[in-house]
Amino acid sequence: MRKKVMAVLVAASMVLSLTACGGSGDSSSNNTEGKTETEAAGGENELTVWCWDPAFNMYAMEEAEKEYQKENPDFKLNIVETPWADVQTKLTTAASSGDLSSLPDILLMQDNAFQKNVISYPDAFADLTGSGIDFASFAGAKTAYSVVEGKNYGVPFDNGAVIACYRTDILEQAGYTVDDFTDISWSEYIKIGKDVLEKTGKPLLSCLSGESDLIVMMLQSAGASLFDEEGNPSMVDNAALKEVMDTYAELVKSGVLVEVNDWDQYIGTMTNSTVAGTINGCWIMASIQTAEDQSGKWAITNMPKLDKAADATNYSNNGGSSWAVTTNCKNMELAEDFLAKTFAGSVAFYETILPASGAIATYSPAAKSDVYSEPQEFFGGAPVYAQISEFASKVPSNNTGVYYYEARDAVATAVTNIVAGADVETEIAAAEDTVNFAMGK
Amino acid sequence: MTKGKKIISYTFLSIVSLLSIFPLYWMVIAATNKSVDVSRGTMLPGMELINNFKNLVASQNVLNAMTNSFKYAIAMTVLSLAICSLAGYGFEIFHDRGKDMVMSVILLAMMVPFAATMIPLYQLFSKAHLLNSTAGFILPMISTPFLIMLFRQSARSFPHDIIEAARMDGLNEFQIFYKMFFPTMRSTYAAAMTITFMNAWNSYLWPKVIMSDTKSATMPMLVANLTEGYVTDYGMLMLSVVFCTIPTIVIFFLLQKSFAEGITGAVK
Numbered sequence: 001m002r003k004k005v006m007a008v009l010v011a012a013s014m015v016l017s018l019t020a021c022g023g024s025g026d027s028s029s030n031n032t033e034g035k036t037e038t039e040a041a042g043g044e045n046e047l048t049v050w051c052w053d054p055a056f057n058m059y060a061m062e063e064a065e066k067e068y069q070k071e072n073p074d075f076k077l078n079i080v081e082t083p084w085a086d087v088q089t090k091l092t093t094a095a096s097s098g099d100l101s102s103l104p105d106i107l108l109m110q111d112n113a114f115q116k117n118v119i120s121y122p123d124a125f126a127d128l129t130g131s132g133i134d135f136a137s138f139a140g141a142k143t144a145y146s147v148v149e150g151k152n153y154g155v156p157f158d159n160g161a162v163i164a165c166y167r168t169d170i171l172e173q174a175g176y177t178v179d180d181f182t183d184i185s186w187s188e189y190i191k192i193g194k195d196v197l198e199k200t201g202k203p204l205l206s207c208l209s210g211e212s213d214l215i216v217m218m219l220q221s222a223g224a225s226l227f228d229e230e231g232n233p234s235m236v237d238n239a240a241l242k243e244v245m246d247t248y249a250e251l252v253k254s255g256v257l258v259e260v261n262d263w264d265q266y267i268g269t270m271t272n273s274t275v276a277g278t279i280n281g282c283w284i285m286a287s288i289q290t291a292e293d294q295s296g297k298w299a300i301t302n303m304p305k306l307d308k309a310a311d312a313t314n315y316s317n318n319g320g321s322s323w324a325v326t327t328n329c330k331n332m333e334l335a336e337d338f339l340a341k342t343f344a345g346s347v348a349f350y351e352t353i354l355p356a357s358g359a360i361a362t363y364s365p366a367a368k369s370d371v372y373s374e375p376q377e378f379f380g381g382a383p384v385y386a387q388i389s390e391f392a393s394k395v396p397s398n399n400t401g402v403y404y405y406e407a408r409d410a411v412a413t414a415v416t417n418i419v420a421g422a423d424v425e426t427e428i429a430a431a432e433d434t435v436n437f438a439m440g441k
Numbered sequence: 442m443t444k445g446k447k448i449i450s451y452t453f454l455s456i457v458s459l460l461s462i463f464p465l466y467w468m469v470i471a472a473t474n475k476s477v478d479v480s481r482g483t484m485l486p487g488m489e490l491i492n493n494f495k496n497l498v499a500s501q502n503v504l505n506a507m508t509n510s511f512k513y514a515i516a517m518t519v520l521s522l523a524i525c526s527l528a529g530y531g532f533e534i535f536h537d538r539g540k541d542m543v544m545s546v547i548l549l550a551m552m553v554p555f556a557a558t559m560i561p562l563y564q565l566f567s568k569a570h571l572l573n574s575t576a577g578f579i580l581p582m583i584s585t586p587f588l589i590m591l592f593r594q595s596a597r598s599f600p601h602d603i604i605e606a607a608r609m610d611g612l613n614e615f616q617i618f619y620k621m622f623f624p625t626m627r628s629t630y631a632a633a634m635t636i637t638f639m640n641a642w643n644s645y646l647w648p649k650v651i652m653s654d655t656k657s658a659t660m661p662m663l664v665a666n667l668t669e670g671y672v673t674d675y676g677m678l679m680l681s682v683v684f685c686t687i688p689t690i691v692i693f694f695l696l697q698k699s700f701a702e703g704i705t706g707a708v709k
Contacts, residue, residue, distance in 0.1 A: 050653075053670030054500045080655050083669035093650050097560050099567040102653055264675075268480045283671040290477045290672065 045074045047335055050082040050090075051108035056286075057157065057321070060353045064342035067349045071341070075334075084110055088117075095121035105329040106339070109154065111145035111320045116402045118148045118324075126325040127151045131336040133344045141397040142362040146322045153324055155339045159282055159360040160320030161392035162217050163300045166204075166277040168380060174199040178299040183314055186218075186247045189304040193256030202276045205251070206269040209259035212412035213318055214279065216398075218244040221316035222309035223396035226407040226435075231399070233407060233439075235432040236425075240309045245415060245424050247306070252419050259419075279303050281318035282388045285379075286358050295378045302391055315394040320362070360388050367393075403439055410434040468686070471679035479675035493676040497667075500677070503684065505656065506663040510642055511688070513578060513659060517641040520583045522633055528584070529592025530622055534604065544593070551586040559650065566651060573657075578648045582641065588633050595629040595703070596622070631696045632703025639689050660685040 051057040058079055065077040082090070087107055094102050103124065109117065118125050129152045135143050138156045146154025166178050174196040181192070193204040207214050219225065224240035227233055235241055251257035258275065260266050269275045271291040278284060288298060302314035323343060325335045342349050343363070350366035353359045355374075366372065367389030375381040410431035417427050471479045474487035497503060532544050562581055571577035599622060607617045623630070645661045658666075664685055667678045693700070 052666070054666075055672065056670055078655075080653060081658075081666050082653075083665050085669075086649050086665070089646070090650055090653065093560055093563050097564040097567065099564065099572075101567065102572050104653070264480060268482065271477050271480050272482075286672040290480075292477070 044331065045072070045334065046076040046078055047106060047329075047331070047338065048078045048080060048104035049106045049108075050080050050087050050104045052081060052083045052087070054081065056357050056359055057108055059357045060157070060343075060359050063353050064338070064349060067342050067346055067352075068338050075338070080104065082107075084108075088113065091117065091121070091124065095124045100124055100326065100328045103326040103328040105331070105335050106323055106325055108157065108321050109146075109324050111142075111160065111322055112400060112404055112408075114146045114154055114322060114324070115148055115400045116404060118146075118153050119402050124326055124328075125153050126327050126329060126332060126335075128153060128155070128325060128336065128339075131340065133336060133340045135344075137344065137364050139362045139364065139392045139395065141317060141395040142320065142322075142392065144397040145320070145400060146324070154322030155343050156320075156322045156362045157343060157359075158320050159362050159388060159392050160317045161282050161360075161388050161395060162221070162279060162303050162316040162318055163282045163285070163384075163388060163391065164277065164279045164303045165284065165288060165298055165300050167273065167275075167294070167297055168299050169297045170200055170202055170273070170276040171196065178301050181304075182301040184304050185307045185312075186251075186304045187307050190247075190250060190254055190256055193251075194254055196276055197255055200276065202274065203256055203258040204276050205257045205278060206260055206266055206275045207257055208263065208266055209261060210412050210416055212408040212415065215244055215248060215411055215415055216408060217279070217303070217316040217318050218247065218306060220396060220398040221303060221313050222306045223311040223313070224309065225399040226404070226411065227399045227401050229399065231401040231403075233403075233432050233435040235407075235411075235428050235435070238428075240306065241411075241428060242424060243306050243308050245418055245428065248415055249418050249424075281320065282360055282391075283319060283358075285384070289358075289378050296380055298378060299380050299382060300384050300387060311396065313394060313396060315391050315396070317392075317395045317398065354385060360385055360392075362392055364389075364393065403435055406438040407431075407435045410438075465686075468679050468682055471675055472683050474676050476672075476674045476676050479679070487676075489676055490680070493674075493680045496674065496677045497680055501663050501666060501681070502655075502658070503663065503681070506658050506660050507684070509657060510660040510685075513575065513648070514638050514641040514688075516575075517579050517582055518634055518637045520579065521585065521588060521637045521641075522630060524584050525588035525633070526592045526623075526626070526630065527618070528589045529594075530596045530618060532589065533593045533596035534599075534601075544589075547586045547589060555646065559647070562647075563650060571651075573652055573654055575657075577651045578657075581647065582644065585637075588637065591633055591703075592626075592629065595626055599625060628699040628702035630703070631699030635693055635696050635700050638692055642689055 049061055051061060053059075058081060061077060061079050065075070069075050087109070090102070091107070094100055100123070133152070133155060135152050142156045142159070143152070143154075146152065146156065164181060166181060168178060171177060171180075176192060176196065181189070184192075189204070197203055216226070219240055222240045224238060226235060226238075226241070248257075252259060258269070260269060267287050270278060270288055271294075273294070278288075282300075285300075288294070303316060305312040305314045323339060325332070325339070329335050347363075347366045347369050350359075350361045350363055351369050351371040354361070354366075354371055361367070367386065372385040372389060373383045374385070376384045413434070414427040414431040418424055467484075470484060470486055472493060473490040474483055475489045475492075478487060478489075532540055566572055566577050571580070603621055603625075604617055607621050612620060643661060644659075645665070648657075648659060649662060649665075660681075664678070664681050667674070667681055
């Protein structure tokens, strides 16, 4: 008998522990949890924000809080440091389980993922279109990332305008200056690059192998995309894409571009002075500047443009992020007003955050400010921030859509094969098939 | 073993141990260097340890994360050992066909990846109002098929004669468990403790999904925070990794002997 009782007890304890998740919570912890939930959702005058970089966007948010407190002393922000990958995971979990209550009021979103998330989880994001936020004061290509079906879902934040950075001391050894790289085409770039490589032994550019960043930057610089307006893949018969692929293969073959295996190595090529430059989103400057001993030896200019493409420009974009307001926001008016008066309305705010964090805005009025025209010693005394703002205003826009990441991956695979000698058109067709497959077509 | 063979095996073992030690060495070296020197591939200790520490403390609440990690890991380990050892013991000592079947179902659960159950689990917890709570983090992780199986296996080697003798001496079933089984199985408990503590300490996805408060951040979350952003400070990052690694290393070394015994299932 005793044995039976014991057996039942043991089995019960097990079953309980397995199902405890549902059972015990209902009764005991209701009170305390209710409290934390309201806390997360924000009180009357408090907003919760998810973002991820203490030196950069978190800092910007803190300064925005101070700026807004000047008018609203009771206002408070609760900034929760959440790495981007986790923002995406938490967003996906919350939206697919249908319980949005764990979402913050405002979250920072990578521009590349913006349309994907808004289209996939339309219930999770607030339409900011008639909210009083002046979207026209941002660079057009930047705002386009957070527009879905003509509605604005995001307040643009940091700038991803592409810059080409060069080591002026290395160029000088080969007899060039940064002016020789301004407003040039890729064929000229490769020609000078070969010369620099011969004279100094240093490639002009390093890139992550198996990544599509440079490909997409080149593509966008000519106003071309991997998708058409309707969101269908447009890779086959995309003349610009073919030219980009050919150019990339040529860069690698000539030795002007050296491929590395990971991000740390990529940064290493610059800090170790093994390359004479790089081309990337302007945020790369922060990493370049960690090598303090290279101060004064860098200069920036615009990127090379495609030779044949009809709408080729010297401007493009890589990365950047925008603020989204979730539908879990309990005080929508406050969130909108806060964003309208800081990120979308205060030049003074941008003047504060720029020197301290290098956070280059896409807010056009701020670009005209004196702070942006300050000469930067690290970059040979050039007013790089003003230069970048100017570049940003000239960037053609790009279609991203739901399957942007899949398309980028497919293109990365294609370019790896092309560099290894595969046929360009076959690879592009294969990439388009991959994307169509991912889209369930 | 001939001399030649010895040389070959020693060379091989030296290379393998160097390979396994190197990441740890590199972690410590990087923690004492400036970020730019780390990316330049330095192999020697630097002078930046104190600076890295200052930066780390300035940017992250290390003490809070450390306390949280210990709190969660200890609570999870204690609860987990208590429940799984009882379960494993019960499944073996009082086994019959029904319980054996239940056991196989539990073992099947080992094959379901966590990512597949995460969203339903999240729904369950949100309905139970357990989002953003310690209970929400700990509950789904305290009973694991692996531990139940481990204790069941070791209970198999526990002599039934002892149980019979104890019953004759008038101990009830709980007393037999605590006074006879528990002391004999110390090494199994040590092994289970090491595994559970490490799993609890390193757990990332579930706590990250269910908790959204800065105050409840754990050490792995702190490390993840440092890898994000446009510039990574490698020196500071590696220092936080050192802090995150030390507790599990200490626990492992303390329980190393029992761990090996427990895994192989020894009864003395």
